[in-house]
Amino acid sequence: MGISETDNLPKVLVVSREDIAKTDIALYRAIENLLLICEDFAVYKPQDMPAVMKQLACGENDLSSYIHELYHWVDAKEFRRKNGAVTEEKYDEYINFINSKAKKRLDKLADKGYNILVSKYARDKVIFQQFYEIYTEFRTFSLLGGE
């Protein structure tokens, strides 16, 4: 993942289903630097994969959601280096920054002929033009050697 230092890694919280939106698996809160994962998806063996994980890149691997969210952390770190802390006031700027960067990278990958829509979740996010989610799914897929 290109993580060379462990400073400021996010705190990981395993939360109950009631603590997050009912359709969420995991999320990263850049303002608080928190990685939240729903307890139902925190640890499992491939043979016990929850069925809904089929919608996500490398869902059979229980590390995939941590890796996906850590890529958001990597992107937030780049934003912080260039623009300072992610705050409520700068949240739109932060999202625009990571979305624009992701789109440029996706465009290059698409030009080279890569299949960048590696999961149902990634394809869904094309509809909402959340390129940072599509690119993060692609990176997760690439790192974990998805088929």
Next chain:
Amino acid sequence: MRSIMQGRELELYNKVEPYIVYPLQNGRGIRSDAPPEAVEAYEELIKIDKAKKRIPYDN
């Protein structure tokens, strides 16, 4: 964020999925030759997403 689709959203998504395209066409993620029912489903998905009351600072 990683989330999953279910219920009505999944039903609509399944109508749109064959026509999802990247790079975008005319600024949209649906093929310009998609049939009307897929376009309607696409637009309804966008409306549903906008109406969601999410915590605004998650990604």
